[in-house]
Amino acid sequence: MSDIHEGLNRKKTKTDIIGILKKWLAEHVPDVFIISGDMTAGPEKSLALLNELQNHSLKTRILFVHGNHDIYHEDSNLAYQILLGFPNNLGNGPVELDDEWVVIGDGGWYDYSYGIEGYTKEQFQTGSFDDFRWPDKTYANWKMRDLEVTDHYLSKLENWLREYCGRKIILVTHFVPSSEYVSVKGDPSWDFFNAMMGSSRFGELAQKYGVKKYIFGHIHTRYHDQNNGIEMICNPLGYYPDEWEHQFAEEEIFSCIKVIDI
Numbered sequence: 544m545s546d547i548h549e550g551l552n553r554k555k556t557k558t559d560i561i562g563i564l565k566k567w568l569a570e571h572v573p574d575v576f577i578i579s580g581d582m583t584a585g586p587e588k589s590l591a592l593l594n595e596l597q598n599h600s601l602k603t604r605i606l607f608v609h610g611n612h613d614i615y616h617e618d619s620n621l622a623y624q625i626l627l628g629f630p631n632n633l634g635n636g637p638v639e640l641d642d643e644w645v646v647i648g649d650g651g652w653y654d655y656s657y658g659i660e661g662y663t664k665e666q667f668q669t670g671s672f673d674d675f676r677w678p679d680k681t682y683a684n685w686k687m688r689d690l691e692v693t694d695h696y697l698s699k700l701e702n703w704l705r706e707y708c709g710r711k712i713i714l715v716t717h718f719v720p721s722s723e724y725v726s727v728k729g730d731p732s733w734d735f736f737n738a739m740m741g742s743s744r745f746g747e748l749a750q751k752y753g754v755k756k757y758i759f760g761h762i763h764t765r766y767h768d769q770n771n772g773i774e775m776i777c778n779p780l781g782y783y784p785d786e787w788e789h790q791f792a793e794e795e796i797f798s799c800i801k802v803i804d805i
Contacts (some may be wrong), residue, residue, distance in 0.1 A: 544800050545579040545717065545760025546610065546779035549592055555783045558792040561592055567797055568600040575640065576603050579760040580610025580650055580717030581779075584682075586622035589613040593629045606631050606638060609650035610717040610760060615682035623650075633715060637703050640713075644805050647703045648715030648758075651745055652685075654693040657725045658738030664690070667738040672731070677739050693742050700745075704752040711805070713756040720746035720759055724766055724777060749773055756803070767801060776801055 549560045568576060582589040589609070597605045609626050616622035627634055633648035640646060655667040668689060670677035685692050696716075704712065719725055719741030727734055740762060749757050756774045763781040767774075778801045781787065789795040 544577075544778045544780060545758075546581045546763055546781055547578070547583070548581055548612065548780065548782060549583040550588065551584075552780065552783050552792070556792045560792060560796070561595060563793045563796045564596060565599045566793070567800060568596070568603055571802070572600075572602050573802065574604065575606060575646070576600070577606045577646070577713075577715060577758055578608075579648075579715050579758050580608050581612045581760060582607070582610075584612045584615050586613060586616055586625040590626055590629055593632075597629075597631070604631055604638070606633055606646055606648075606715070608633050608648045608715050608717055611650075611679050611683055614650070615678075617684055619683050619685045637707060640805065644711045644713065645707050646713045646715060647700065647707060648713075649696055649699060651696045651700075651716035651718040651741065652689060652692040653718055653739050654690045654742045654744065655738040656743040657719070657722055657740050659727075659731065659734045662735065662738075667735075670736075670739065672735040675732070677736055679739065693744070697742075697744055697748060701748055701752075704748065704754075708752055712752065712754045713758065713805075714745075714749050714754045715758045716741070716745055717760050718742065718745065719762055719777075720749060720757060721770055721775070723770060724759075724762060724764070724775070726762070726764065746770075765799070774803075776803070 553560045614622040637645050637647045658667050670680035725737050725740050758776045760779050763779045763786050766777040780799050787795045
């Protein structure tokens with residue numbers, strides 16, 4: 544699952560979001576539980592929640608990649624390093640599940656692949672349209688341009704994919720790997736910000752190395768389908784109440800989690 548946004552959802556629902564996740568893990572005891580970003584806002588809080596969840600669920604390996612909210616910090620490079628303190632952060636390296644399957648991943652970023660026509664890279668870089676500014680431009684501070692950040696992730700992921708070429712690969716990023724999963728509404732005030740949804744180059748990388756399953760988040764819309772031979776899985780929790788299908792947190796969280804067998 545992804546986009547848990549623990550702090551916001553806990554406050555709005557007045558429920559223990561992590562407690563509900565612990566309950567699900569205790570009932571189902573999966574071998575692996577993958578969180579594809581946006582545990583909460585800020586690296587210290589996200590790290591603490593990840594450790595709490597893992598320490599409570601010793602029979603399950605919690606795997607994680609950061610989202611944009613997890614690295615909200617005055618220095619996002621430092622935030623990234625803080626989050627690597629979680630041993631099963633995939634940014635530390637691939638995780639072999641058995642002799643066949645391996646999980647490879649990292650948070651990723653965006654390069655305006657999904658930006659609408661009529662705007663320049665410089666305009667997307669500002670992250671501003673009319674009187675709204677994309678929150679990353681205030682709270683994420685990489686000290687690099689977005690395209691440079693994305694290039695860094697692509698290089699890192701490709702090195703790992705090359706190393707494990709021939710294995711059955713599950714690739715995980717927070718950001719969206721294909722335009723099919725980006726909602727275009729015909730409203731420039733919405734569509735402008737699709738530029739910050741991800742990069743088509745992540746999807747191209749998955750194709751190049753024969754990835755079997757791709758898990759992502761960020762868009763707060765659930766998908767489970769096939770795309771060019773790759774099983775695509777996006778299971779965000781999203782924001783209460785507007786993006787939830789159920790009234791109660793436990794029901795929503797339990798319905799959100801996708802179980803896959805390999």
